[in-house]
Amino acid sequence: AQSVTQLGSHVSVSEGALVLLRCNYSSSVPPYLFWYVQYPNQGLQLLLKYTTGATLVKGINGFEAEFKKSETSFHLTKPSAHMSDAAEYFCAADGNNGNKLVFGAGTILRVKS
């Protein structure tokens, strides 16, 4: 069964620094991949998704992610962190079992001024 691992439950960066949130999936068949963001006391909002085609995917708020099949990874990056990026981020993968998604445990991003 598909599983998704997010390295680091908490990541702290300074304002203006690079943001790197790591995500690895387990299946040998490349799944559809997603990054969602959750601000406090809100639902999840889609940041970006990879289905097929270009492996570098651009999303909202300046985020992007690169699908690397050889590493079974889909890491999320942003060149310069902003205070408003402080939130929890979830990586998700198509579960190869119908329409369900499998979510990672989440990474809380803290941005220091």
Added chain:
Amino acid sequence: DVKVTQSSRYLVKRTGEKVFLECVQDMDHENMFWYRQDPGLGLRLIYFSYDVKMKEKGDIPEGYSVSREKKERFSLILESASTNQTSMYLCASSFLSGSNEQYFGPGTRLTVT
């Protein structure tokens, strides 16, 4: 814009009460999902439905039931609420075919005392 709404943002119930959480989506999505979210555990699927009156158990269905009488509405029922069901509950919906992108509601924070 896709809209998924949940009947309450915050709910406080007593142990043993029957609790109804309602979710409505306006995009004619076939799939609807109920998750619970707890710190460090990510999102865990309780139940999902791919059609009216159809339902399938997710990873943690014990203590919950669901109802889908209309395509746009998916209800989560706690037959006899317990304190270990205190959590954030998230509803989501998606199309039956396509990328499996899920759209989330704002969540209901349920406290059982």
